[in-house]
Amino acid sequence: MQTEHRIPSIAAAAAAAGVVLLFSTADAAAAQDGLAEKGRQISEVHCSRCHVVDPDNRMAGISSTPSFMILIKALDDWRDRFATFHARLPHPAHVRFEGDGPRPIDLPATTKEVVLKVEDIEAIVAYAEALANDMKE
Numbered sequence: 001m002q003t004e005h006r007i008p009s010i011a012a013a014a015a016a017a018g019v020v021l022l023f024s025t026a027d028a029a030a031a032q033d034g035l036a037e038k039g040r041q042i043s044e045v046h047c048s049r050c051h052v053v054d055p056d057n058r059m060a061g062i063s064s065t066p067s068f069m070i071l072i073k074a075l076d077d078w079r080d081r082f083a084t085f086h087a088r089l090p091h092p093a094h095v096r097f098e099g100d101g102p103r104p105i106d107l108p109a110t111t112k113e114v115v116l117k118v119e120d121i122e123a124i125v126a127y128a129e130a131l132a133n134d135m136k137e
């Protein structure tokens with residue numbers, strides 16, 4: 001008798017889990033899209049004066065600086081590089097994080113200073129990920 005009851009309840013549980021899984025996959029995709037969009041906006045504001053950051057706006061940036069698309073295409077480890085760009089030259093000269101405190105007086109920003117939140121990095125990486133996916137299509 002027990003087993004007869006258990007079978008439908010396992011099926012119901014599995015179905016419910018399936019629904020939860022479906023919803024959480026959709027939620028995760030939506031969250032990722034939101035994060036990538038946030039990263040796109042941050043990149044437009046803070047990176048596009050040097051880099052072309054968007055395939056639809058190639059007029060931005062300066063030609064001596066590689067575009068985000070070139071970086072993604074050329075570098076196998078682009079994910080790491082976007083996640084650590086703030087520590088890579090030339091960025092330490094103008095990027096710092098909120099809460100880091102002001103720059104030392106003897107190390108002024110060499111160009112317009114950019115102050116990011118630590119979580120902005122995640123958004124920038126999500127945007128690079130979205131660009132990489134678009135480039136595959």
Ligand code: HEC
Pocket residue numbers: 042043046047048049050051064065066071081082085088089090091094111124
């Ligand atoms: C003042 C100009 C300038 C700004 C602003 C700037 N970059 Fe860069 N970035 C450069 C240059 C120049 C290079 C190429 C350095 C080289 O060739 O070694 C570069 C390289 C990179 C690289 C590759 C680094 C490596 O070591 O391979 C990444 C990733 C990157 N930038 C991300 C960003 C992001 C994200 C932003 C905005 C938050 C940004 N950059 C803003 C000038 C800039």
